[in-house]
Amino acid sequence: MGSWLAHSAAVAVVLVLLPLGLGDFAAYQLALYFLYAIAALGVGLCWGSAGFLPLGQAMFVGIGGYLSGLALIQFKGSALLLVLLPLAALAPGLLAFGLGLILFRGRRETGPYFALITLALSLLAFQIANGWNSVTGGFNGLKGIPGLPGLDDFSHAYWISAAALAVVIAATSWLSKAPAGVLWRAVAQNERRVAFLGFDVTLTKAAVFGLSGVLGGIAGVLYAPQQNLVTPQLVGFTLSAELVIWAAVGGRGSLYGPILGTILIGVLTAELRNTFAYWEVLLAIIFIVVVRWAPQGLVGFALPIVERLRPRPRGPAREAPARVLPGGGAAVAFEGIAASAGPVQILDGLTLAVDHPGITCLIGPNGAGKTSCFNLLTGELPAAAGSVRFAGRAITGLPPTGVTRLGIARKFQIPNVFPGLSVAENLNLALWGARARARDLLKLRLHRWSSPLLRELSERYPFLAEGRNRAGDLSHGERQILELAMALAMEPRLLLLDEPCAGLSPEETHRVIDVIRWARRRLGLAIVIIEHDMSLVKELADRVLVLHQGKLLAAGSIAEIQADPAVRAVYAGGTK
Amino acid sequence: MDPLVTTQFLNIAFGIATLAVLALGLAIVFGLLGVLNIAHGELVMAGAYAAWIVQSAGLPYALAVPLAMLACGLLGWLIEAGLIRPLYARPFDTLLATWGLSLLLRKTAEAIWGLGYKSVALPLPGTVDVLGAAYPRYRLMLIVLCLAGVAALAAWFAKSGAGTRIKAMVANPDLAQAVGIRTGRLARNAFVAGCALAGLGGVMVAPLTPVHPFMGIDYILESFFVLVVGGLGSVAGLVAGAGIIGGLGSLVSAVADRTAGYTAVLVIAILFLWLRPRGLLARA
Numbered sequence: 001m002g003s004w005l006a007h008s009a010a011v012a013v014v015l016v017l018l019p020l021g022l023g024d025f026a027a028y029q030l031a032l033y034f035l036y037a038i039a040a041l042g043v044g045l046c047w048g049s050a051g052f053l054p055l056g057q058a059m060f061v062g063i064g065g066y067l068s069g070l071a072l073i074q075f076k077g078s079a080l081l082l083v084l085l086p087l088a089a090l091a092p093g094l095l096a097f098g099l100g101l102i103l104f105r106g107r108r109e110t111g112p113y114f115a116l117i118t119l120a121l122s123l124l125a126f127q128i129a130n131g132w133n134s135v136t137g138g139f140n141g142l143k144g145i146p147g148l149p150g151l152d153d154f155s156h157a158y159w160i161s162a163a164a165l166a167v168v169i170a171a172t173s174w175l176s177k178a179p180a181g182v183l184w185r186a187v188a189q190n191e192r193r194v195a196f197l198g199f200d201v202t203l204t205k206a207a208v209f210g211l212s213g214v215l216g217g218i219a220g221v222l223y224a225p226q227q228n229l230v231t232p233q234l235v236g237f238t239l240s241a242e243l244v245i246w247a248a249v250g251g252r253g254s255l256y257g258p259i260l261g262t263i264l265i266g267v268l269t270a271e272l273r274n275t276f277a278y279w280e281v282l283l284a285i286i287f288i289v290v291v292r293w294a295p296q297g298l299v300g301f302a303l304p305i306v307e308r309l310r311p312r313p314r315g316p317a318r319e320a321p322a323r324v325l326p327g328g329g330a331a332v333a334f335e336g337i338a339a340s341a342g343p344v345q346i347l348d349g350l351t352l353a354v355d356h357p358g359i360t361c362l363i364g365p366n367g368a369g370k371t372s373c374f375n376l377l378t379g380e381l382p383a384a385a386g387s388v389r390f391a392g393r394a395i396t397g398l399p400p401t402g403v404t405r406l407g408i409a410r411k412f413q414i415p416n417v418f419p420g421l422s423v424a425e426n427l428n429l430a431l432w433g434a435r436a437r438a439r440d441l442l443k444l445r446l447h448r449w450s451s452p453l454l455r456e457l458s459e460r461y462p463f464l465a466e467g468r469n470r471a472g473d474l475s476h477g478e479r480q481i482l483e484l485a486m487a488l489a490m491e492p493r494l495l496l497l498d499e500p501c502a503g504l505s506p507e508e509t510h511r512v513i514d515v516i517r518w519a520r521r522r523l524g525l526a527i528v529i530i531e532h533d534m535s536l537v538k539e540l541a542d543r544v545l546v547l548h549q550g551k552l553l554a555a556g557s558i559a560e561i562q563a564d565p566a567v568r569a570v571y572a573g574g575t576k
Numbered sequence: 577m578d579p580l581v582t583t584q585f586l587n588i589a590f591g592i593a594t595l596a597v598l599a600l601g602l603a604i605v606f607g608l609l610g611v612l613n614i615a616h617g618e619l620v621m622a623g624a625y626a627a628w629i630v631q632s633a634g635l636p637y638a639l640a641v642p643l644a645m646l647a648c649g650l651l652g653w654l655i656e657a658g659l660i661r662p663l664y665a666r667p668f669d670t671l672l673a674t675w676g677l678s679l680l681l682r683k684t685a686e687a688i689w690g691l692g693y694k695s696v697a698l699p700l701p702g703t704v705d706v707l708g709a710a711y712p713r714y715r716l717m718l719i720v721l722c723l724a725g726v727a728a729l730a731a732w733f734a735k736s737g738a739g740t741r742i743k744a745m746v747a748n749p750d751l752a753q754a755v756g757i758r759t760g761r762l763a764r765n766a767f768v769a770g771c772a773l774a775g776l777g778g779v780m781v782a783p784l785t786p787v788h789p790f791m792g793i794d795y796i797l798e799s800f801f802v803l804v805v806g807g808l809g810s811v812a813g814l815v816a817g818a819g820i821i822g823g824l825g826s827l828v829s830a831v832a833d834r835t836a837g838y839t840a841v842l843v844i845a846i847l848f849l850w851l852r853p854r855g856l857l858a859r860a
Contacts, residue, residue, distance in 0.1 A: 112612040113804070120845070131835050277687050280683040281683045288659070
């Protein structure tokens with residue numbers, strides 16, 4: 001909080017002092033680039049933080065601009081503008097949010113689909129703005145837009161833009177420091193893990209896109225009275241492209257990158273466009289060089305220093321609230337489940353039940369359908385037939401987020417953490433996912449959350465307490481432990497572990513077994529473990545389920561399983 | 577049949593056939609290598625400028641075909657070596673790099689030839705009588721050539737050894753390499769072929785549309801929508817996608833106007849992304 005205030009004050013001081021060194025006219029020109037910088041910051045948030053690239057961001061600037069221009073013309077001097085102009089800035093945000101919900105649903109990759117659809121939308125917006133003469137003024141645009149009432153002097157432009165920029169910087173820097181910002185960066189790195197912490201990935205990405213739409217809207221709303229003119233160029237392709245270049249060259253990963261990039265490149269372009277024919281060719285080359293060799297842009301050169309200056313969360317640790325789960329126990333029941341991947345039948349009329357706390361080991365030859373059981377239970381593999389029940393309700397087809405919220409936690413076979421976030425941030429996300437409400441994610445004090453369970457885990461594994469290390473710098477064994485600790489920090493009632501000791505040394509294996517047993521006692525939870533190593537199964541299992549060719553072959557204690565002739569036949573390579 | 581209906585029908589067939597070829601190069605590169613080459617449209621533009629240069633120099637138009645394919649193939653070779661190869665398996669970075677490239681090609685064309693429209697004269701003037709309708713000879717020729725070309729490529733891909741090696745590379749690059757397929761060279765060839773096809777597409781459409789630096793954007797988007805709707809990895813998907821996008825675009829544009837046609841295409845593409853993200857006929 002304190003550092004945020006100091007930071008925001010510093011920005012304000014710079015913005016106040018800046019025009020002293022410039023003439024009036026330069027300050028007026030700068031006012032325009034401040035507005036573009038606000039829009040470019042939106043691109044930077046989407047692309048640098050949350051990991052998806054909008055190529056049509058000018059659409060939101062333009063919509064804000066047209067709405068603002070129309071309102072200013074229709075209600076010249078009216079007090080109604082106090083309501084209408086903020087609405088004009090919010091409208092593009094709502095549009096972006098809605099588009100985000102549609103476009104991000106069910107897609108877990110950061111591929112090109114989103115980028116190209118936004119590009120196409122901005123071209124469509126251009127065609128509409130260009131063709132809808134009666135409202136937008138067509139190709140020549142909306143002309144004669146009056147200035148903001150009482151603030152329409154030439155010399156006011158700088159102060160309006162500067163104030164908007166300062167407010168936007170303060171708000172976005174709060175957001176990116178807050179848990180919400182950590183969540184965005186987590187989404188960019190590993191959407192699957194985010195979903196398995198109980199966050200709604202689609203909603204999170206749509207919210208970031210919506211925010212970027214609001215930033216575009218603010219830029220557009222202020223553009224109209226400042227330039228007194230809105231033309232179709234403001235929604236179109238060229239500005240969209242420029243916003244991306246500015247964000248990239250300045251540095252998409254930080255707050256100031258897009259702002260510096262916009263001002264620097266914008267001013268240079270204004271100077272050079274008419275005198276140096278190949279300036280834009282050069283700019284395209286600079287962009288390619290940045291993408292290929294310096295993804296953090298100009299600001300990237302300063303990042304190592306900034307990283308060191310970043311303050312630690314101060315103040316005493318706060319106890320995270322206890323996790324509240326809907327009732328219903330932890331019993332799992334598969335009833336006649338069938339599932340296939342392409343032509344291959346993976347699960348074939350599988351019926352099984354895990355209905356008491358304790359450790360159940362799921363074993364079976366390769367291809368028996370063990371991991372598919374986990375995928376099906378957690379909504380990653382659709383069931384062609386049959387039903388899944390958990391905690392007394394039907395959950396067939398419920399997606400990972402919903403399943404996680406019912407109290408299932410999952411650790412994958414290959415360590416699945418957020419490599420670019422610190423160990424503390426990884427653990428915090430697990431605490432927040434299970435316990436925080438959406439609006440809590442704006443509160444900085446959530447960074448200090450801790451839980452008794454986490455402290456006990458940190459005693460066993462001291463590296464968990466050294467929170468500032470990047471998870472990506474940990475050893476393989478440490479990342480396995482970190483992921484296990486995240487799953488446990490969620491305090492689930494059912495824990496799914498897929499070969500938790502894969503790739504660990506005998507000593508590390510021993511310690512993991514120890515933690516699993518401790519967690520079962522400590523939390524009284526049900527644990528299902530997929531395991532190949534029979535010596536581990538003997539050590540851990542209260543009960544064993546044997547899968548073979550997508551069906552349940554046998555269930556019982558380890559002794560019963562070992563005595564079962566059908567199991568012996570399968571493992572000895574007998575009847576297939 | 578009413579000559580007017582015949583003409584409309586042929587126009588739609590023309591839209592579908594040319595779109596299939598324009599999207600083909602993109603489909604090869606995206607479907608096989610997982611690289612969405614946003615500069616594809618600018619390579620179409622380069623092909624169109626090649627046609628304009630050949631015609632302005634008074635040379636026979638047919639010469640534009642090898643010239644454009646050679647120029648775009650060479651560009652593709654450079655792009656693959658310099659930008660794409662280091663970024664394989666990083667779809668987000670290739671997206672950005674090729675986007676930067678599209679910007680570079682566009683701005684270079686702008687710096688050399690300016691923003692003005694260049695027009696290319698029809699190399700094959702005159703009309704042919706089709707069921708009572710007088711239809712432009714050049715368009716009719718393109719319909720036939722495009723369909724024959726796509727069919728030939730589909731047959732080659734299904735039957736030839738190279739087609740099998742490509743499928744192996746797509747299914748499992750590491751294993752393909754392990755059994756002795758030179759995946760690096762294969763990927764490069766596929767990329768170069770995709771770029772050369774874009775150049776060919778440019779020569780095809782040049783006489784029918786104004787040639788200018790920004791023309792590529794429409795082509796990349798339309799081609800991309802074809803892949804969204806049709807799905808990746810099969811020729812049938814490509815034809816189905818081109819049929820829906822090209823057919824719908826031409827139909828709505830004919831009934832209403834171009835903006836309506838564009839809107840319809842965009843809405844269909846978004847609906848597909850939302851409800852059927854793998855497209856109509858995606859290969860599993």
